[in-house]
Amino acid sequence: MDHLDHDSGSDAVDTDTASPRRGSGSALVEVGPVSRFLRDGERVVTKTGGHEILTLACDGEIFAVGNRCTHRPWWLDTGRILPATCEIECALHLARFSLRTGTDAGEPARGPIPTYPVEVVDGVVFVRLPAP
Numbered sequence: 001m002d003h004l005d006h007d008s009g010s011d012a013v014d015t016d017t018a019s020p021r022r023g024s025g026s027a028l029v030e031v032g033p034v035s036r037f038l039r040d041g042e043r044v045v046t047k048t049g050g051h052e053i054l055t056l057a058c059d060g061e062i063f064a065v066g067n068r069c070t071h072r073p074w075w076l077d078t079g080r081i082l083p084a085t086c087e088i089e090c091a092l093h094l095a096r097f098s099l100r101t102g103t104d105a106g107e108p109a110r111g112p113i114p115t116y117p118v119e120v121v122d123g124v125v126f127v128r129l130p131a132p
């Protein structure tokens with residue numbers, strides 16, 4: 001299956017050309033203005049340094065997780081958000097993952113997804129990535 005033509009309709013920010021801010025052994029990656037996350041379900045995909053990060057809003061909070069399902073290499077930004085539990089459900093076979101912890105809700109997922117700390121500085125959303 002070819003996933004290279006992925007176009008989910010999510011706002012995509014390709015920051016491979018942008019340089020993350022580094023400090024304390026981690027990198028701060030700019031996602032965009034906080035105004036892009038005012039409504040539940042708003043989502044942005046950011047690609048940087050080999051990471052593909054899905055940043056989205058749920059229940060008044062902003063979360064950042066890895067954008068790949070652990071069942072098969074499918075993009076989670078094509079899935080739906082379950083607002084009652086702040087989970088994302090993979091569009092392909094309906095695996096669910098907590099946006100807060102990355103924990104999966106069982107099969108068909110094959111483990112959790114990564115989560116990343118989100119910081120808002122002067123109205124701009126940043127995601128903190130671990131040091132490589």
Ligand code: FES
Nearest residue numbers: 069071090093095
């Ligand atoms: S690819 Fe996500 S549940 Fe199968």
